[in-house]
Amino acid sequence: MKKISIIIPCYNESAPLWDAYFEVNNILELLKEKYTYEILFIDDGSSDNTLHIIKEIATTSDAVKYISFTRNFGKESGMLAGLENASGDIVIIMDADLQHPPHLILDLINNYEEGYDQVIAKRTRKGEKISRKYITKIYYKLVNKLIDVELIDGIGDFRLLSKKAVNYLLSMREYNRFSKGLFSWIGFKTKIVEYENQERVSGESKWKFGSLLNYAIDGITSFNSKPLRLIIYLGFFITLINIIYIGYTFINIILFGIDMPGYFTVISSILLLGGIQLISIGVLGEYVGRIFYEVKNRPHYLINETNIDQTEKDTTRIEKLKVEL
Ligand code: UDP
């Protein structure tokens, strides 16, 4: 019998956690003729009593596993820990706040049975703050122009992955993980299932405007080096304009003699060039910073507590993975 692993990253989710567990568990019970299952909670260094609740839930069933980090490492690390520790043949990633409707698990599984290695749940943007709606719209437009893989609006991390897809994802060991891009990068026969946008049942979103902006920069810079190419083009363009302008001024001087007043041109070119140079250095710095992190090769997360056997060291896992691939 095949096994389903549900991965739920949780950061300060004490409020919706029990409900989420009940709903997910009820759905999985419907499938128990065909599949065994495990529910894997990742406590991402919560400061409320999320971990306590997870442990309580774990006492009610052997199917409940958990991993607790030493501090908040971010959702990307949470998902990675889930993928690394899930033992199922099918893995489903979902949020703890019930914004990813658990009944959709049935649809995801149906499509898996039809032969899809990735089944993605796509939400409509109904009931969302107007500001966020537009920011995300612009974000996707911009990112898709710059990125090699295609990102689709409304698609988050709620998805089903076959074991093969999970292994490929884990074979990418980069430190700066941008999952949306990675999911798309591995390819596979992919199916999209739509669902209506859900309001968070309780607790609050950890997203802030600043983090969305940071996410945008991450999305662009972690996938390719097009911004660097862009700077080169910008450099060419500005040089060309400068050459034309210098030529024009030179001819003017020859024809009409030296014209002293030039304050406006001087100050505007200093300011404009200064700005462009700073942005360019920033872009370069962004890549250097990424290289810095990759080179350090630190672990993505540190486990404080878990009820999963961790005797099998990370490195052996990865070695094994390579053989399986
Ligand atoms: N999350 C996490 N670590 C973080 C931030 C969020 O594991 O540092 C989890 C969070 O508990 C939730 C999911 O990621 O299960 C999505 O977070 P949230 O609901 O805040 O994001 P939104 O739905 O607003 O995009």
Ligand code: MG
């Ligand atoms: Mg949410």
